[in-house]
Amino acid sequence: MIYFDNSATTKPYKEVLDTFIQVNEHFYANPASIHEAGVEANELLDRARSQVAQILKTDDYSVLFTGGGTESNNFAIFGVTKANTHKGKHIITTEIEHASILESVKSLEKEGFEVDYLQVDENGVISLEELKKKIRKDTVFVSIMHVNNEIGSIQPIQEAGKIIHENSRATFHVDAVQSFGKLPIFFNGEAGPDIISISGHKIHGLKGSGIIAFRQKINILPYLLGGGQEFGLRSGTVAVPQAVALSKAARIAAEKIEETQAKYKKWHQDLIQFLSKFGEEVKILSTEFGAGHILSFSVKDLKGEILINALQQRGIIVSTSSACSSKQKKTSHVVTAMNVEKHYKDGVIRLSFGAFNTEVEINQFKIEFMKVMKELKGVNL
Template sequence: MIYFDNSATTKVHPEVLNTFVTVNEKFWANPASIHTFGHQTNELLQSAREQIADILKTSSETIFFTSGGTESNNLAIFGLAHKYKHRGRHVLISEIEHPSIIEAAKKLSEQGFEVEWIPVDKEGIIKLGSVENYLRDDTVLVSVMHVNNETGAIQPIEELSKIVREQSRALIHMDAVQSFGKIPVNFKHFDIDAITVSSHKIHGLKGSGLLALKRFIEIEPILYGGGQELGIRSGTTSVPLAVSTAKAMRLAMENLDSKAAKLQSLSDDLMEYLQSFPFIKVISPAKKAPHIISFSVQKIKGEVLINALQQQDIIVSTSSACSSRQTKTSHVLKAMHISDDFIKGVLRISLSTTNTQPEIDQFKIVFKQVMNVIKGD
């Protein structure tokens, strides 16, 4: 099987899995317990927190472990907006965010906040001019993802943060689920206030993620109970998941430049090949992450292509795994104003450093065969 759906999830790295098993076997105590065993487990948890803080260039007291990207994004939207609502109740969200941001923002609007949506251009890049126009004195939060999960488009976070800092006191949240481990992500690189990371996108385990805050930024909890995770995320912390997430993040950062170069080389090869077909529209813009290629075949449904490729042991997805089982058209593609001829036939190839050039070459052969059959050539 050739697996090209790494933006949906990745195969767990053996070292991460080994870490998870080892911690479960040797440090199963509740880290909140006051006995020695609990203290030892808590020390391991704190070590994981410090390792991640070092990677993201922030304080360990602002690393909060969660169940994954969705919970982290919800915590960011609700927790930051409510904590700083004394500054205002106006929120800006881009049109192309993950559903865990969009649906949270809709709920926020029911709680007395005014939510406005930042439009994107035809390449799926936010319009910075609209951000300038929308910012107000009472804007409390701006949330824009770093890399779009459907198209791979890299958003201009540096320019965005400069505009926000100059024109408002709003906090900035960046969903880095699709960017961490592929391109640089930390608080030193970006002048932002909150970052979301998900473990299973970087060869970690599902059900694990985190929200990281910039030093001195505060947040309100959305879960209440025993006050774990420094009072922000109640519920017994899964130390094995936290430690394995730290392991996955450390592995993702090793030789980042060379891994990104490999992904870019594979991606460039695929892009050049796909652009040779007159009936294919490449959706991904030129400024994109190295691991995502989104394209569409004219007047053919994406599901047809997925099934045909799957029969040849090649796994790809439609525009987003989160919405691939739904019949509604992607909100990202709508925001980009993709024409009717192409909007139903979008496929997403998402790569990992485990993928190889021979797999790309095999895809080319199979894809051409599939096109010949479907189009009757």
């Protein structure tokens, strides 16, 4: 099997699995306990937190471990908005955010918050001018994803942060689930984000593990109430094995990021050139300026499910848009926001690369895709 669905989830590194097992076997005590075993578990947790903080360029107490990207996004938006209604009830986000953001702001709209959605161009990128026009003195929260999970478009995070901080008191949140470990993302003073969300299983870590990190101490309501763990913001016995395993995956990603970027970019450009040869039969939605690990395209008048099944029969796993919406029989909101022509909007396919993919697999995809195009569309290169 050739697996090109790494933006949905990744295969964990062996080192990450080994770390998880070892911590479960030898450091299984509750880190909140005062006995020696609990202290040892807590020391491991502190070390994992510190390692992540160093990567993100923030303080140890500004990193919290969560159950994943969706929880981190929900934590950020509900925690900040409800703690800061005295500043205002205006929210800005984009039309192409992950459902964990879009569904959250819809919920807040029902509670009296006002939401503005930034549009994107044909490349899936926001306009900084529109952001300038929509930012207000009563804007309390802005959420802009770094890399779109469906087409790989990269948003101008640093420039957006500068605009937000110069024109409002809003907290700037960045969903970095699809960018962390593949592109540089960290806290960079006033120009960057205030909050970053990360998911473990997107970087060859484990499902059920995530991070919400802060540039500095901010006013935010607790997400879970109880025993006061995670600095009183997320109560419940901390899953030390998941935290330590996530820290391991994050360190591996950080160490390999330059190599990873170069490899993915090469494959991305190679496949864009290859797919371009099919002319109007194939519309490439991802651009050369997007993230290297995500490549989306559509075959004219062909449903995505048909193409997925045809490739799967040849041992190649790809997906339609995002895993969160691929089972729903409707056009992706990202495709709609980009105004993709009707001949292409139902056939969007996403290839997403991971650490275990190889150049041989990229070449094999080309061979099999040409066979599929001949079989389904009668097209020969």
